[in-house]
Amino acid sequence: MSRIEIKTKNRRFPIAQNLYGIFFEDINRAGDGGLYPEMIRNTSFEDSILPHGCVDIENGYAMVSPTGWRDEFNHGEGLSRWVRENETAETPVPGWYCENADMRLDTLDTLNENRKASLKVTFSPDGIIYNTGFYGVPQKKNAGYLFYMFAKADERVVLSIETEDDNHVYSQKEIVIDSIEYKKYEVMLSADGDCENARISLRCKMGGVIKLGFCSMMPLETYQGHGLRMDLVEKLRDLHPSFLRFPGGCIVEGFTRDTVMRFKNTIGPVWERAGHLLMWHYHTSNGLGFHEYLQLCEDLQMEPLYVCNCGMTCQARCSLLLEGEELEEIFQDTLNAIEYATGGTDSKWGRVRAQMGHPEPFKMNYIEIGNENFGNDYEKRYVKFYTEIKKQYPNIQIVANTHMEEHGFPLDIADEHYYNTAEYFAENVGFFDHYDRKGPKIFLGELSVVRGFVGRLYAALGEAAFLIGMERNQDIVELSSYAPLLQNMNFKAWYPNLILFNNNKSFAIPSYYVLKMFGRNRGEYVVESKDTADVLYRPVHGMASLFGKPGLQYKEAKWNGNRVEVTHEIMGEIEAFDGKYRIVSANEQQKEEAKRMNGADTDQILVVFGEEEAVTGTFDIDIYVEEDREIIIGVYSSRIPNGEYVFDETNPPKDWNIENVKPFYWKIVNGISTLSEKPDAKPIALTEEYHTPIEKNAFNHFSYYADGRKIWLSINGQLIHEVSVPGFPSMASVVCDTEAQVIIKAVNMSSKADEIEIHIDCDVESNYQAAVLTGDKEDQNSMDCPQKVRDREKILQGAAKTFVYTAPAYSVNVIKLQKNRRG
Ligand code: AHR
Numbered sequence: 001m002s003r004i005e006i007k008t009k010n011r012r013f014p015i016a017q018n019l020y021g022i023f024f025e026d027i028n029r030a031g032d033g034g035l036y037p038e039m040i041r042n043t044s045f046e047d048s049i050l051p052h053g054c055v056d057i058e059n060g061y062a063m064v065s066p067t068g069w070r071d072e073f074n075h076g077e078g079l080s081r082w083v084r085e086n087e088t089a090e091t092p093v094p095g096w097y098c099e100n101a102d103m104r105l106d107t108l109d110t111l112n113e114n115r116k117a118s119l120k121v122t123f124s125p126d127g128i129i130y131n132t133g134f135y136g137v138p139q140k141k142n143a144g145y146l147f148y149m150f151a152k153a154d155e156r157v158v159l160s161i162e163t164e165d166d167n168h169v170y171s172q173k174e175i176v177i178d179s180i181e182y183k184k185y186e187v188m189l190s191a192d193g194d195c196e197n198a199r200i201s202l203r204c205k206m207g208g209v210i211k212l213g214f215c216s217m218m219p220l221e222t223y224q225g226h227g228l229r230m231d232l233v234e235k236l237r238d239l240h241p242s243f244l245r246f247p248g249g250c251i252v253e254g255f256t257r258d259t260v261m262r263f264k265n266t267i268g269p270v271w272e273r274a275g276h277l278l279m280w281h282y283h284t285s286n287g288l289g290f291h292e293y294l295q296l297c298e299d300l301q302m303e304p305l306y307v308c309n310c311g312m313t314c315q316a317r318c319s320l321l322l323e324g325e326e327l328e329e330i331f332q333d334t335l336n337a338i339e340y341a342t343g344g345t346d347s348k349w350g351r352v353r354a355q356m357g358h359p360e361p362f363k364m365n366y367i368e369i370g371n372e373n374f375g376n377d378y379e380k381r382y383v384k385f386y387t388e389i390k391k392q393y394p395n396i397q398i399v400a401n402t403h404m405e406e407h408g409f410p411l412d413i414a415d416e417h418y419y420n421t422a423e424y425f426a427e428n429v430g431f432f433d434h435y436d437r438k439g440p441k442i443f444l445g446e447l448s449v450v451r452g453f454v455g456r457l458y459a460a461l462g463e464a465a466f467l468i469g470m471e472r473n474q475d476i477v478e479l480s481s482y483a484p485l486l487q488n489m490n491f492k493a494w495y496p497n498l499i500l501f502n503n504n505k506s507f508a509i510p511s512y513y514v515l516k517m518f519g520r521n522r523g524e525y526v527v528e529s530k531d532t533a534d535v536l537y538r539p540v541h542g543m544a545s546l547f548g549k550p551g552l553q554y555k556e557a558k559w560n561g562n563r564v565e566v567t568h569e570i571m572g573e574i575e576a577f578d579g580k581y582r583i584v585s586a587n588e589q590q591k592e593e594a595k596r597m598n599g600a601d602t603d604q605i606l607v608v609f610g611e612e613e614a615v616t617g618t619f620d621i622d623i624y625v626e627e628d629r630e631i632i633i634g635v636y637s638s639r640i641p642n643g644e645y646v647f648d649e650t651n652p653p654k655d656w657n658i659e660n661v662k663p664f665y666w667k668i669v670n671g672i673s674t675l676s677e678k679p680d681a682k683p684i685a686l687t688e689e690y691h692t693p694i695e696k697n698a699f700n701h702f703s704y705y706a707d708g709r710k711i712w713l714s715i716n717g718q719l720i721h722e723v724s725v726p727g728f729p730s731m732a733s734v735v736c737d738t739e740a741q742v743i744i745k746a747v748n749m750s751s752k753a754d755e756i757e758i759h760i761d762c763d764v765e766s767n768y769q770a771a772v773l774t775g776d777k778e779d780q781n782s783m784d785c786p787q788k789v790r791d792r793e794k795i796l797q798g799a800a801k802t803f804v805y806t807a808p809a810y811s812v813n814v815i816k817l818q819k820n821r822r823g
Contacts, residue, residue: 002533002731006760008742008819010528015736016474018242018303020519023446023481025249026288027280028493030486033134034501036288037229039145039217040131040200041095044275045105045119047283048076048094051256051276065255067318071281078281082491086135093119101127101204111150111182111213114265114274119212123155123204135490136197137161137217138503139170147200148186149215150271153177155208160201161189170198182213188220196503214271216287226295228288231506232486235499236300239512240519243303243366245445245481246293250279252307252371253314257322260309260330263337266290267352279314280493291353294341294362303365304341305399305479308334310370311381321377331385338364338393366479368399368415368445379407386410399443413478414439417446421640422453422462423538424679426728426749429465432473442476446483448496448511452641455496457789457810458777460510464747464812467518471734471745474526482515489783500783507786513773514812517791521771521814523736523743533731536749537709540725542638543610544619544704545663548583548631549603553624555580555699557609560617564609568656572605583607593657600658608661612638615708622699628670634663635675635704635711664723666704666713668694673720675713687721731756731807737819744815748807751777755804763820768799774811 024030032038041047050056053066056073061080063073076094077083091097093105102122110118121129131137139161147159155177161170171189200217204210223233247261254260258276265274266289273286290306297304311327313320322330336349341364343350350361369385370378378401386398386409400411418425435442447466449459463482470477487497498515499508543559546552550572557564566574571594572586586594586602594600609619623631639660664686666675673690676683692715694700705712706725713721731754733746742764748754771791779789791812796805799817807813 001755001757002531003757004529004531004733004735004744004746004759006735006742006744006758007528008737008760008762011525011737012528013475014525015522016478018479019471019474019477019522020239020241020515021243021245021302021305021479021481022236022239022241022485023245023249023483024247024293024485025483026247026251026278026284027249027484028487028497029134029282029491030484030488031288032285034486034488035228035232036292037219037222038285038287039133039137039219040215041134042093042131042283043216043285044115044214044271045093045096045117045212046115046275048092048105049107049116052258053256065318067255067313067320069255069317071255073281076283078491079493086490095131095133096129097132098129099127100124101129103129106211109211112272114272115213120209121212122209123207125207126203126205127207128201128203130199130201132164132199134488134503136503137200139191139193139195139198140504141191141194143191144220145171145189145191145217146186146220147189147215147217148184150182150184150213151177151210152179152182152213153208153210154180155204155210156206157210158203158205159187160203161191161198162201163195164197164199168193168195170195177210182211216270224299226299227292228296232499232501233296233300235506235508235512239516241300241302243305243479244293244297244300245305245307245368248307249371249484250314250316252309253279253312253373254309255279255313255317256320257326260313260322262309262330262333263290263340264333267340267356279317282491290337290340291356291358295358298362303363305366305368306337306341306364307368307371308337308385310373310378310385312370312373312377315373315375319377327381331388334367334385335388335392338367338389338396342393364396366397366399366413368401370401372417373401378402379404379409383409400440403440405440411440413441413443415443415445417483418444419446419448419450420679421451422449422459423728425449425462425466426732427538427726429469429729429732431466431469432477433469435473435476437476439476441478444470444477444480447480448482450496453778455509455780456777457510457773457775457779459496460514460773460789461747461749461810461812463511464514464518465728465732465749467514468732468734468745468747471518471736472526482511502783505783507781507783509781510773510779510789513789513791517771517773517812517814518745521743521745521816523741524738525736527735527737527742529733529735531729531731531733533729534750535727536730537725537727540636540638540708541615542612542636542663543608543614543617544621545606545608545634545637545661546583546621546632547604547606547634547665549629550583550585550605552583552605552629552631553580554621556620556622558620559610559614566607566609567611568608570606570608570656570658570661571600571602572607574607606634606658606661608634608637608656616706618703618705620701620703622701625668625694625696625698625700627696630667630669631702633666633702633704634661635666635706637661637663664711668692668702668715673713673715675711675721675723677726686723686726690720692718692720730754740819742817742819744813744817746807746813746815748809748811748813751809753809754807756807757802757804759802760817761801763801764799765818765820766797766799768796768818769816770794770796770805771814772808772811774808777810
């Protein structure tokens with residue numbers, strides 16, 4: 001049984017108005033064919049054209065950027081797994097196929113200067129070209145679609161939306177192409193039935209030659225007629241988001257000069273917008289551009305939070321630094337974007353906005369300088385952007401990618417990103433409790449469970465616990481958003497994503513429902529509350545490991561008194577000598593692997609003893625101690641589950657690798673002993689430093705006993721540390737109120753129902769409401785069962801100054817009590 005004590009008379013601070021928002025990035029083909037419901041894939045025939053300076057390798061399977069970043073390419077189709085899973089037939093022009101016809105790219109005679117190709121089609125009699133869309137073209141009975149193309153020829157073609165085997169034609173129109181210059185031909189179509197995977201074809205009965213400069217087909221029905229896909233925007237709307245962070249993410253950074261995200265490429269008629277290859281392995285039309293994002297913000301009453309490129313490409317992908325005029329150009333592009341959003345119609349870019357149909361300015365109160373950038377190169381660019389934007393727009397809040405104040409730079413908000421396990425988030429419910437209140441505000445810009453229980457109920461519970469901790473600290477945390485947002489089910493580049501869709505349906509993962517419940521039940525003030533609950537220990541298992549530089553010697557490694565061998569040599573090898581063992585350097589293959597693991601240190605060898613089921617047991621080992629030689633014994637050296645996100649499937653991370661084996665690190669150097677863990681880059685100390693008597697230039701005896709809840713560490717028979725395995729409260733809560741309501745958010749992480757005793761200092765009505773999300777730990781939603789895990793509203797009775805609320809096992813609860821003002 002847990003307990004929550006609530007003091008509504010003690011309001012701590014007002015809620016952060018914009019706390020819950022959304023982060024949209026064009027990843028997993030979330031843009032074209034998704035939120036931007038273009039139905040033709042490769043509208044401009046440019047998908048197979050490499051970004052300037054990149055070269056194709058391995059027969060077009062992959063490409064390399066001028067700075068050496070390698071990505072899968074598949075002649076413009078993107079990731080191999082998409083090609084394989086979608087059974088994509090080979091074609092020289094991605095998305096396009098022909099029969100009795102010849103298709104060729106023409107890179108000289110293009111529609112306009114931003115188009116890199118046109119398609120020349122030579123039809124034999126009855127020849128046909130067709131496009132298969134984003135894994136099929138959807139049709140809805142009686143729905144209208146607008147098709148247009150820029151073409152030149154003197155031919156008649158028949159446009160059909162049909163099934164691939166030609167058995168059913170959903171709609172058809174003849175188009176007479178009668179121009180020697182590119183001209184726009186537009187037709188309206190109405191489907192006579194439902195279908196998920198039709199194709200769009202152009203037939204030429206008599207044969208002939210046409211040139212296509214660009215083409216498009218979009219549904220007429222879109223959210224508020226503003227061109228975005230209805231069901232997806234409705235799902236976003238239902239979250240009640242207060243802001244939209246856009247357009248990325250890594251795609252803002254790009255990986256070459258031309259793949260940097262620029263505002264200027266994303267406005268104007270779509271056929272005039274320069275598209276480019278995105279970091280997430282496909283080409284964008286940029287049809288979903290700056291104006292469309294701002295319009296969406298207006299439609300859903302969200303604050304836009306625009307992330308601009310800061311003059312450098314992605315630091316995780318062989319970064320390129322823009323200097324001089326190139327940096328100026330990027331910088332000016334950001335100022336232009338702000339003017340486009342906020343300028344009067346007498347300004348250059350305000351006028352362009354008015355021409356796009358929006359004379360009134362949009363809002364623009366937040367700008368983020370760069371995405372996940374850091375270090376000196378970032379700081380140099382950041383200062384330039386910060387200073388000039390603040391000078392011209394003092395009211396804009398500047399979001400920095402790192403804690404710039406630690407380096408003496410000004411900022412309003414620091415953006416922090418967390419991808420981790422459900423347990424990590426639950427353990428860190430107090431994460432923001434000790435943040436400096438005089439420091440910048442915090443933006444939890446990207447957050448999600450990416451290891452273990454990915455996309456399942458338990459992940460949502462872990463995130464809910466962390467968000468509860470965030471809500472308790474919303475005097476400092478101003479904004480938060482889950483990442484990523486959208487995924488086309490046939491084009492997965494990253495998992496999990498909040499909302500998944502195919503061509504005509506969508507569903508959301510359990511995390512979505514937590515955000516919906518929390519986003520819709522905000523209250524006005526955070527009130528004082530205190531909760532008491534049991535501790536749940538982080539599940540731990542696995543035997544011991546040893547880290548050390550080459551030369552480290554050991555002998556007599558034993559588990560529960562029996563000799564054990566090294567079972568996994570991860571960053572180097574073990575060699576036997578004179579009845580002892582010595583760590584030696586990594587071999588070539590291990591060095592290669594280490595390079596892939598974000599340049600892991602191959603001088604720090606990791607070897608693992610025994611397999612990973614063990615929870616309770618004793619490990620003993622004699623290690624030769626030398627001056628300055630660091631010894632690290634790993635406790636609980638199992639693999640944590642692979643992250644689902646695999647960026648390069650030709651070199652998938654191996655299971656037993658330096659990124660996946662994250663034990664507790666018992667470090668001994670020069671007689672100082674500590675135990676720590678390293679969930680991220682920074683180690684977290686679990687003990688104080690302890691000066692231990694140790695004999696130099698001799699074998700010393702190290703041992704530990706662990707039982708799943710505690711670890712006892714001894715050197716030469718002397719107990720040095722007794723440490724609890726990290727855990728988290730089985731129940732965590734936060735309380736907000738308004739004049740009329742008390743809103744309690746509580747997560748029950750345990751496998752048992754929790755009868756929470758609630759004590760409150762004001763009278764409340766007996767009848768109350770609760771929204772509850774619950775199920776089995778592993779439950780998830782799917783296209784076939786889209787709402788297996790979702791919030792359900794309950795009407796309950798019995799609320800009073802002291803009452804018991806039963807939170808089901810594995811549940812997130814939003815309890816809404818009505819204040820009884822007579823009391
Ligand atoms: O959300 C997916 C990616 O994660 C974002 O593009 C990037 O900012 C982060 O690394």
